[in-house]
Amino acid sequence: xxxxxxxxxxxxxxxxxxxxxxxxxxxxxxxxxxxxxxxxxxxxxxxxxxxxxxxxxxxxxxxxxxxxxxxxxxxxxxxxxxxxxxxxxxxxxxxxxxxxxxxxxxxxxxxxxxxxxxxxxxxxxxxxxxxxxxxxxxxxxxxxxxxxxxxxxxxxxxxxxxxxxxxxxxxxxxxxxxxxxxxxxxxxxxxxxxxxxxxxxxxxxxxxxxxxxxxxxxxxxxxxxxxxxxxxxxxxxxxxxxxxxxxxxxxxxxxxxxxxxxxxxxxxxxxxxxxxxxxxxxxxxxxxxxxxxxxxxxxxxxxxxxxxxxxxxxxxxxxxxxxxxxxxxxxxxxxxxxxxxxxxxxxxxxxxxxxxxxxxxxxxxxxxxxxxxxxxxxxxxxxxxxxxxxxxxxxxxxxxxxxxxxxxxxxxxxxxxxxxxxxxxxxxxxxxxxxxxxxxxxxxxxxxxxxxxxxxxxxxxxxxxxxxxxxxxxxxxxxxxxxxxxxxxxxxxxxxxxxxxxxxxxxxxxxxxxxxxxxxxxxxxxxxxxxxxxxxxxxxxxxxxxxxxxxxxxxxxxxxxxxxxxxxxxxxxxxxxxxxxxxxxxxxxxxxxxxxxxxxxxxxxxxxxxxxxxxxxxxxxxxxxxxxxxxxxxxxxxxxxxxxxxxxxxxxxxxxxxxxxxxxxxxxxxxxxxxxxxxxxxxxxxxxxxxxxxxxxxxxxxxxxxxxxxxxxxxxxxxxxxxxxxxxxxxxxxxxxxxxxxxxxx
Numbered sequence: 001x002x003x004x005x006x007x008x009x010x011x012x013x014x015x016x017x018x019x020x021x022x023x024x025x026x027x028x029x030x031x032x033x034x035x036x037x038x039x040x041x042x043x044x045x046x047x048x049x050x051x052x053x054x055x056x057x058x059x060x061x062x063x064x065x066x067x068x069x070x071x072x073x074x075x076x077x078x079x080x081x082x083x084x085x086x087x088x089x090x091x092x093x094x095x096x097x098x099x100x101x102x103x104x105x106x107x108x109x110x111x112x113x114x115x116x117x118x119x120x121x122x123x124x125x126x127x128x129x130x131x132x133x134x135x136x137x138x139x140x141x142x143x144x145x146x147x148x149x150x151x152x153x154x155x156x157x158x159x160x161x162x163x164x165x166x167x168x169x170x171x172x173x174x175x176x177x178x179x180x181x182x183x184x185x186x187x188x189x190x191x192x193x194x195x196x197x198x199x200x201x202x203x204x205x206x207x208x209x210x211x212x213x214x215x216x217x218x219x220x221x222x223x224x225x226x227x228x229x230x231x232x233x234x235x236x237x238x239x240x241x242x243x244x245x246x247x248x249x250x251x252x253x254x255x256x257x258x259x260x261x262x263x264x265x266x267x268x269x270x271x272x273x274x275x276x277x278x279x280x281x282x283x284x285x286x287x288x289x290x291x292x293x294x295x296x297x298x299x300x301x302x303x304x305x306x307x308x309x310x311x312x313x314x315x316x317x318x319x320x321x322x323x324x325x326x327x328x329x330x331x332x333x334x335x336x337x338x339x340x341x342x343x344x345x346x347x348x349x350x351x352x353x354x355x356x357x358x359x360x361x362x363x364x365x366x367x368x369x370x371x372x373x374x375x376x377x378x379x380x381x382x383x384x385x386x387x388x389x390x391x392x393x394x395x396x397x398x399x400x401x402x403x404x405x406x407x408x409x410x411x412x413x414x415x416x417x418x419x420x421x422x423x424x425x426x427x428x429x430x431x432x433x434x435x436x437x438x439x440x441x442x443x444x445x446x447x448x449x450x451x452x453x454x455x456x457x458x459x460x461x462x463x464x465x466x467x468x469x470x471x472x473x474x475x476x477x478x479x480x481x482x483x484x485x486x487x488x489x490x491x492x493x494x495x496x497x498x499x500x501x502x503x504x505x506x507x508x509x510x511x512x513x514x515x516x517x518x519x520x521x522x523x524x525x526x527x528x529x530x531x532x533x534x535x536x537x538x539x540x541x542x543x544x545x546x547x548x549x550x551x552x553x554x555x556x557x558x559x560x561x562x563x564x565x566x567x568x569x570x571x572x573x574x575x576x577x578x579x580x581x582x583x584x585x586x587x588x589x590x591x592x593x594x595x596x597x598x599x600x601x602x603x604x605x606x607x608x609x610x611x612x613x614x615x616x617x618x619x620x621x622x623x624x625x626x627x628x629x630x631x632x633x634x635x636x637x638x639x640x641x642x643x644x645x646x647x648x649x650x651x652x653x654x655x656x657x658x659x660x661x662x663x664x665x666x667x668x669x670x671x672x673x674x675x676x677x678x679x680x681x682x683x684x685x686x687x688x689x690x691x692x693x694x695x696x697x698x699x700x701x702x703x704x705x706x707x708x709x710x711x712x713x714x715x716x717x718x719x720x721x722x723x724x725x726x727x728x729x730x731x732x733x734x735x736x737x738x739x740x741x742x743x744x745x746x
Contacts, residue, residue, distance in 0.1 A: 020697040020709060022291040022686040024139060029304035031136040031625055040065055040330040041646045042625050044136045044143040046156040046163070049315020049365065051247060052326025053156050053163050055143040058131040061124035061176070062145060064154060064165070065330035066230060068247040069319040072398040073114040073202055073223045079105050080402055087385045090411065091467055099479055106407035107477065110338075113201040114223060115397040117339030119328040120247050121218070121230050124176040127152060127167065136625075138308045139287060140280045156312075157275055158282035161246055162267040164275055168240030175243065177216035177232055179207040181332050194645050196334040210257075219257050229256035231264050237272060244268045244275075286311050289358040292658065293684040296611060299658055302618040305626040306655035310353060313648065314362040319398060320369045321350040323647045327627075336645035341396040344409050344472040345549060348418055349592060349649035352558065352599070352656035355429045356663055358689040367426060370419055371439060373400030374446075377416070381450060384411065389450025390443070392416045406477035408470040413454050416447040417493035421558065424500050431693040431714040441504040445513065448501040451494055452520050459485070463525040466490055471537050471551045487538040488527055492555040495524055499561075527555060527562075533576040535562075543580060546588040548641075550596050553577055557596075557603045560666045564605055574604050587640045590630040591621030592650035594638075598657030602664070602675035610661050611677050617654050626651065663698075665690035669728065670720045672698040672708060687711075694718055694733075704743070711738040 036058035037043050043054035043065065052067035079085060085105060093101050129148030136143050145152040150173075156163040167173055182204035186197070207218040215233040222228065227250040234243035246263035248256035267275055290307075294300040313325040322341050329335040341347055347366065354363030374390065376399055381391045384402075393402035394410045404410055420443050426432075427440040459465035468482040471489040475481035486494075498521035505514035528536040536542050537552045555561040556577065562570045578600060586593065594617040601609035620634035628650035631641040661675045662685045670690045676683060686697040693713040699706045705723035712718065712733035720729045724743050731739060 020684060020686055020699050020707065022288060023293040023684070024287050024291065025304050025308070027137075028297070029301050030138045030308075031305075032133065033135070033624065034133045036131050036134065037625070041627055041629065041644070042623050043327075044134060044154075044625060045309060045312060045327055045627075046141060046143055046154065047312035047326045048156050048158050048161070049313060049318035049362075050326070051156050051161055051163060052312070052328075053154065054327055054330065055134070055145065055154050057124075059125070059127040059129070059145070059147055061126050062152060063330075064123040064125070064163075065327075066120040066122060066163075066245065066247060067326045067328045068120050068228065068249060069322075069326050070249050070251050070398060071118045071120055071222075071228055071247075071328075072226070073116050073118055074226065074397055074399060074401075075114040075223045077109045077115070077402070077404060079109050080404070085384065087411070087467075090407065094468065094479065094482060097479075102407055103477075106404055106410065108404075110395070110404035111196065113196050113334055113338075115338070115340070115401075115403045116196065116202075116334050117322060117324070117328055117398075118182075118199070118202070118222065119180050119330055119335075120228065121180055121220075122178045122330060123165075123232060123243075123245065124178055125152070125165070125167075126174045128173065136308075138304055139283065140276075141283050141308070141312065142276070142280075153272075153276075155276065155279055157267070158279045158286075160263070160267065160275070161248075162263050162275075163245050164267060164272055165234075165243040165245075166237070166240055166272045167242075170236070170240050173241060175216070175232065175234065177218065177230065179209070179218050179220060179230075182220065183207075194336050194643070196338055199332055199334060201334075215261075217257060217261065226250055227256055229260045231257065231260035233261075233264050233268055235268055242268065242272045283311070286359075288687075290688050291686045292662065293682075294658070295680050295682055296615070298618050299611065299614050302614065302622075302626065303655050303658045306353065306651050307357060307359075309626070309648070309651060310357075310359065310362065310655070314351075314354070314359070314365050316361055316365045316368065318365055320347065320366040321648060321652075322347075323649075325648055327646075329646075336647065338403075340403060341398075341400075343392060343394045343396065343415050343419060344412065344551075345592070346647060346649040348422065348558075349596070349653040349656075351422055351652070353652050353659060355425050356659045356665075356688050356690070357655065358687055358695065360426060360430055360689070363422075363426065367423060367439065369400075370422075371443070374443075376400040378446075385413075385450070385454065387450055387453040389448070389453060390416050390446035391450050392419055406473070406481070408477065408481040409472045412470055412472070412490075413451065413466060414490045414493040414497075417451060417497040418554075420444045420447045420497060420500070424504070427504070428691040429689050429693065431716070436504060437508050441501070441508050441510075444497065444501045444504055448497055448517055448520070451497060455494065455520075455524070459525070461525065464520070464523045465525075469538065471549075473549050474537055474543075474547065474551065483538045483541065485528075485539045485541075486525065487552070488535050489537075489551040489554055491525065491527060492559055492561060495521060495555075496559040496561055498524070529573065530576075532580075533572045534580045535573060535577045543584065546584045546586060548588055548590045548593045550581070550593065550600065553600060557600045560603070563667060564603060565667050565669070571604075578604060578606075578609070586638055589639050590641055590650070591617055591628045592630075592647075592653055594621065595650045595653035595657055599653065599660050602657060602660035605675050607661055607675045607677040607680070610657060610675055614654055614657055617650065621650060628654075659688060663688045663690060663696055665692070665694075668692075668719055670694065670696060670710075670718065672696065672705060672723050673700055676700075692716060692718060698723070706742065708741045709738060710741075712736065 043056035502517035715735035
């Protein structure tokens with residue numbers, strides 16, 4: 001396809017014009033219930049990345065579950081500091097069939113209650129009058145609960161570490177501050193797996209409680225010297241009653257009770273209207289970053305709900321999104337899978353939407369944390385693998401330390417490679433050269449150094465090979481989950497990493513290093529394919545049954561090594577691989593499987609398949625507050641998993657799927673509406689971000705693109721597939737320059 005640098009026939013290129021109007025969140029995008037939520041995981045979620053709250057209940061009481069992102073029990077795992085804890089020993093035990101020893105050392109520790117994320121506690125308000133309705137205003141991130149005689153408003157401030165409550169008009173109300181049930185002991189041992197049991201297994205002392213006429217507080221001692229405090233104060237206000245709360249941890253200083261009190265009292269002194277106004281300004285700016293307008297109301301609403309949760313859970317300066325982020329379970333139990341950081345899918349999918357949705361700043365919370373915890377990862381790589389470079393534990397605590405689980409994946413050799421992909425994406429979408437030189441390339445380089453050493457041995461074909469390989473979560477934790485030949489999962493990540501490291505090294509002016517990574521790349525084997533052209537799990541090992549994790553398809557999405565734009569050969573692989581998923585069925589899929597399928601289908605330019613997958617996700621695998629709960633809640637048989645542990649990655653991957661339908665730029669060419677169903681005659685989006693730091697808006701009307709706007713944040717050459725002619729167009733844009741392209745009316 002020849003690039004044209006001039007205006008094409010049938011195309012009019014204007015230097016400036018009024019922007020396509022954004023579609024800001026509307027009431028129909030939010031939540032509104034006429035029956036109260038009676039369980040914590042159906043609550044209205046609020047948050048600012050560090051503090052979180054869940055609003056639920058009928059007023060007898062109305063509950064506000066409290067959370068803070070850095071509340072963790074960080075007890076170390078002693079087995080992971082023993083002499084036998086190393087890769088060489090693990091491999092020897094595996095080949096000797098000593099599976100009981102492997103389970104004892106690597107998996108049994110995860111069944112213990114700690115390390116784990118822990119909750120903060122709860123506020124309980126007894127409000128006079130019968131419950132009428134509750135709602136969540138996405139635009140202002142404000143929860144409202146209406147009673148017969150009062151209106152309760154709740155928000156967690158977008159910038160300040162406080163939450164606030166207003167009840168108006170003045171109604172009879174009482175407030176309790178309830179600490180989690182940590183104190184005491186239980187005889188029943190931890191169950192492990194999804195739920196590790198009662199909070200009391202942690203064995204903490206009872207909280208130190210204190211109170212005055214207009215305040216309540218407690219301080220809770222945790223493990224390893226950790227301590228946190230919760231404070232809530234209240235006062236009469238014009239026309240009603242106002243309260244403010246804060247949570248402080250010992251990570252911030254030596255006196256959490258004083259800090260929590262000072263923050264809450266400062267907020268009360270500012271007043272509810274002033275605090276709400278500054279909070280709403282932040283959210284108004286957040287919603288200006290991007291918007292969509294879709295003919296499918298289910299997908300449009302779900303996209304806005306996911307963007308809202310992302311804005312509430314991801315904030316630079318706070319820890320990144322864990323399994324439940326700042327909405328830890330409030331049921332007296334440890335959170336599902338201990339609320340940890342899973343890097344074989346969960347954290348990665350959670351940040352998929354931030355790039356094209358134009359929320360790079362919020363996405364940096366993830367990359368900042370990965371950079372901050374590099375020393376822990378370097379030490380673990382050297383101690384466990386005995387190799388140079390960087391790898392990362394697949395299950396990690398707040399400090400990035402290994403916490404165990406199924407051994408084949410918690411000790412995967414390619415975890416850092418998948419995490420490196422997010423450093424690469426930030427560079428590609430931001431074109432921030434300082435980030436390239438100081439963060440992106442160094443992270444990729446260090447991960448590449450490790451994989452270069454790990455793949456030093458050669459297979460029978462003379463190519464680099466892995467000592468053992470795996471593909472999450474194929475064969476669960478059985479011995480056959482390790483493969484003697486490299487899996488397509490590991491191979492895709494290795495091939496991507498060395499290719500991207502070479503690309504970034506060249507961009508950073510490190511030509512010798514670029515040549516080094518290209519050499520290693522050339523020594524890796526090719527992908528394993530079936531006779532029908534499907535991507536296999538590994539050589540001679542097809543996907544044999546329905547499975548939740550599409551790890552063998554990483555080369556298609558998210559890595560883009562096999563792409564539709566490459567022509568018939570790649571298209572056959574993509575088509576055959578997706579047909580295989582459909583043939584095997586969704587019996588053992590979870591919600592995130594449908595979200596991921598939507599992204600895969602969008603890359604295959606199949607808008608109908610993507611739309612269907614996202615509809616099933618939104619209607620069958622989410623609760624009424626939009627939380628993804630893994631299992632099928634619809635009763636329609638989409639999956640045999642019908643349980644409901646709440647995790648967030650399926651939510652955010654769904655938002656990314658919508659964006660892949662509307663805009664793609666991963667090949668270096670911008671394509672608008674590349675994967676929408678034929679029936680979508682009218683659709684629009686504003687300022688979605690493309691690689692190269694281009695902000696793109698587009699309007700489709702009557703089945704055709706009516707106009708397209710591109711704004712260059714950094715400037716440079718913009719390569720665009722014309723939505724009017726299909727030809728490749730190149731535009732040279734200055735920083736800040738905007739171009740509007742419309743169909744020529746002549």
